[in-house]
Amino acid sequence: MQRKILEEIILKQGERKSLAHITDTDSGDEFIFTRSSKTSYPELDKEIIDCLRFDRSKRVQIDNKNFFIDVYNPPLKLLIIGAVHIAQHLINFANNLNFECILIDPREGFANKERFADVKIYNNWPDEVLPKLEIDERTAIVTLTHDPKIDDVALDYVLDKSCFYIGSLGSKKTHNARIERLSKKHSKKKLAAIRGPIGLDIGARSPAEIALSIVSQIISELRL
Numbered sequence: 369m370q371r372k373i374l375e376e377i378i379l380k381q382g383e384r385k386s387l388a389h390i391t392d393t394d395s396g397d398e399f400i401f402t403r404s405s406k407t408s409y410p411e412l413d414k415e416i417i418d419c420l421r422f423d424r425s426k427r428v429q430i431d432n433k434n435f436f437i438d439v440y441n442p443p444l445k446l447l448i449i450g451a452v453h454i455a456q457h458l459i460n461f462a463n464n465l466n467f468e469c470i471l472i473d474p475r476e477g478f479a480n481k482e483r484f485a486d487v488k489i490y491n492n493w494p495d496e497v498l499p500k501l502e503i504d505e506r507t508a509i510v511t512l513t514h515d516p517k518i519d520d521v522a523l524d525y526v527l528d529k530s531c532f533y534i535g536s537l538g539s540k541k542t543h544n545a546r547i548e549r550l551s552k553k554h555s556k557k558k559l560a561a562i563r564g565p566i567g568l569d570i571g572a573r574s575p576a577e578i579a580l581s582i583v584s585q586i587i588s589e590l591r592l
Contacts, residue, residue: 450512457579
């Protein structure tokens with residue numbers, strides 16, 4: 369790998385940018401590909417985008433030329449608003465899937481190390497914390513408190529960001545009321561990004577089952 373290529377990879381990783389290092393294994397030529405890049409081979413572009421989406425590196429042959437696609441994606445991040453029982457199970461699932469989990473809840477009686485030992489906790493209001501965090505296309509966020517004073521503040525902020533997943537706990541009635549409140553500031557197109565009621569419809573009832581439905585929907589949004 370050329371030094372300038374390595375330096376660019378390090379720089380992009382520091383900026384939490386997804387990229388792929390492409391090598392023409394016949395000639396030895398190499399270059400960096402980002403999501404906004406294009407090559408002379410549309411089929412190669414598609415293969416690279418698929419590799420970025422699925423976090424996998426592989427060798428491909430395009431027009432009798434051989435390329436190796438080496439993917440460098442930043443770590444996945446999950447922002448959880450609300451230290452409820454569902455959050456405990458959701459964090460366990462997400463940790464096992466290599467997400468960086470961050471829990472935000474101003475209520476210290478709920479969000480504390482006794483209940484959540486394996487996650488970074490912010491006992492602040494979402495609008496105090498979220499601007500300090502890097503929120504990008506590798507970030508998912510879920511709101512779980514059922515309290516508009518907390519959940520709506522978080523949604524209001526992230527709707528203008530590039531999260532790949534936004535989900536909010538609550539019934540259809542609760543979600544419709546939420547959309548009505550947020551529609552005063554956000555368009556229907558933006559509000560359509562909120563998954564509510566949250567999670568895949570698997571008939572979940574217990575906190576663990578609901579957490580499973582949520583993480584399943586997150587992975588579905590990421591990969592499909």
